[in-house]
Amino acid sequence: MSWFTQALTSSIGKKLIMSLTGLFLISFLVIHATINAMIFYNDGGETFSHWGHFMGTNPIIRTLEIGLVLGFLLHIADGLWLTKANNDARPVKYAVSNASANSKWYSRSMGLLGTLILIFLVIHTSHFWIPNRTNQFATGEELNLYQMMLDIFQNIWVVLIYVAGCFSLFWHLLHGFESAFKSLGLYHVKYNGAIHFVGVAFSIVIPVLFALMPISIFFGWVY
Amino acid sequence: MSAGNMRLTLKVWRQSNTNTQGGFENYNLDGVSPDMSFLEMFDILNEQLIEENKEPVAFDHDCREGICGMCSMFINGQPHGPLKGVTTCQLHMRSFQDGDTITVEPWRAGAFPVIKDLVVDRDGFDRIISAGGFVSVNTGNAQDANNLPIAKEDADDAFSAAACIGCGACVAACKNASAMLFVSAKISQLALLPQGQAERSIRAEKMVAQMDAEGFGNCTNTHACSAECPKEISFENIARMNREYLGAKVSSKAL
Ligand code: HEM
Ligand code: FES
Numbered sequence: 001m002s003w004f005t006q007a008l009t010s011s012i013g014k015k016l017i018m019s020l021t022g023l024f025l026i027s028f029l030v031i032h033a034t035i036n037a038m039i040f041y042n043d044g045g046e047t048f049s050h051w052g053h054f055m056g057t058n059p060i061i062r063t064l065e066i067g068l069v070l071g072f073l074l075h076i077a078d079g080l081w082l083t084k085a086n087n088d089a090r091p092v093k094y095a096v097s098n099a100s101a102n103s104k105w106y107s108r109s110m111g112l113l114g115t116l117i118l119i120f121l122v123i124h125t126s127h128f129w130i131p132n133r134t135n136q137f138a139t140g141e142e143l144n145l146y147q148m149m150l151d152i153f154q155n156i157w158v159v160l161i162y163v164a165g166c167f168s169l170f171w172h173l174l175h176g177f178e179s180a181f182k183s184l185g186l187y188h189v190k191y192n193g194a195i196h197f198v199g200v201a202f203s204i205v206i207p208v209l210f211a212l213m214p215i216s217i218f219f220g221w222v223y
Numbered sequence: 224m225s226a227g228n229m230r231l232t233l234k235v236w237r238q239s240n241t242n243t244q245g246g247f248e249n250y251n252l253d254g255v256s257p258d259m260s261f262l263e264m265f266d267i268l269n270e271q272l273i274e275e276n277k278e279p280v281a282f283d284h285d286c287r288e289g290i291c292g293m294c295s296m297f298i299n300g301q302p303h304g305p306l307k308g309v310t311t312c313q314l315h316m317r318s319f320q321d322g323d324t325i326t327v328e329p330w331r332a333g334a335f336p337v338i339k340d341l342v343v344d345r346d347g348f349d350r351i352i353s354a355g356g357f358v359s360v361n362t363g364n365a366q367d368a369n370n371l372p373i374a375k376e377d378a379d380d381a382f383s384a385a386a387c388i389g390c391g392a393c394v395a396a397c398k399n400a401s402a403m404l405f406v407s408a409k410i411s412q413l414a415l416l417p418q419g420q421a422e423r424s425i426r427a428e429k430m431v432a433q434m435d436a437e438g439f440g441n442c443t444n445t446h447a448c449s450a451e452c453p454k455e456i457s458f459e460n461i462a463r464m465n466r467e468y469l470g471a472k473v474s475s476k477a478l
Pocket of ligand 2: 283284285286287288289290291292293294310311312313
């Protein structure tokens, strides 16, 4: 094995990949949340559609989108691989475990939370991204995503699934944001407080912003 | 030791050897003193078992003063029981209530197979140390201590890391049975000192490779390890090991 594959498939290397892809996905969330938040202008989707059109057609963004898909796939594959390997490292489980005395439940449940996010992603992409890209591919025309949102979020069950997805993301980030820095070796009293503060704030702000979108449409605050 | 009056039910893991399936046995124990250590309580249990012509419970212990790291017991769901910063031999029965049922299991990890009852094989730790946790120098008379200037902060951090007694509580506590706190303490201790510089890169590479080969899990950064460590080894060591390893991989001569 070359030094490179050896490094990346080692325990620390696998975590490096988790961390880098996780931080990349965090950067994606910033863009995604910002553009979607344009619906709160409540201008019949004009600002939102303007930016949606840019994101859906700009060649640079479309190229970066391939990176995003790869980033997701890498994070998911590596995450499931790690979860399996970590589970296998303890073939006989404890009869009594008082893990809450030493760690947070969401830190111990990253595999479960990630899987919930994955299920949400399948539902979410089949609502918007897949139909839109398929239509673009077939006809060259974009779909009216704003109108689709208004329609899809009339269903209370869909809204609840989206809110549940936001909760999963909240806990995934609450552990993941800080964890990604630790995996890179960045853990020091000089800046731990700052990373913790930004991590907690990010984990709250982004999921709340996302959750407000289906909720606002369902209650007719955005139309 | 004063005769005690605590009455306990012990649920203890019994397993005759590595290849057999184990199971829990329940034992009632009377007259336990709150001043006894947890191991002394087990001595009483074993005397009782011997008197009843039963096989005593095998458990590891040596110094009984909290410095050797042998006394591995997973007590009521935590390595070394409920107290922070202590080994099993330093845990006393006053931490429990009269009438309690106490569950005692061995460390659980694929890399720590059960030898018998509560005794597990921790040779994996020794093999990790043999892979690089040393400094190759000629021995002889110690040189004058002040010949090697070491910054106070580095000496403090190296000393804290060197406090690791290799008990394996980090592995036992971690949901992934990861050995990273142990390995990172051993890597840090030498990486922080001038004597450790010559083999710094190769040490990180070899020790991590051996750790992975032993079948320990990966780190999820839950901090369970340092929360349960009897020597309160800092989580900072794991971050340092990540830097040491990744740095070594991109810069060392080894191909
Ligand atoms: C937008 C979506 C997502 C974001 C922003 C995200 C972000 C992160 C971050 C920052 C980490 C911490 C990395 C580290 O500890 O070094 C992480 C860990 C993890 N992620 Fe995600 N993630 C997302 C989706 C997913 C999905 C869909 C899965 C599906 C399996 C997943 C599975 C995991 C697992 C298992 C871990 C923990 C690995 C471990 O250390 O044991 N994530 N994630
Ligand atoms: S017997 Fe030595 S540390 Fe407990």
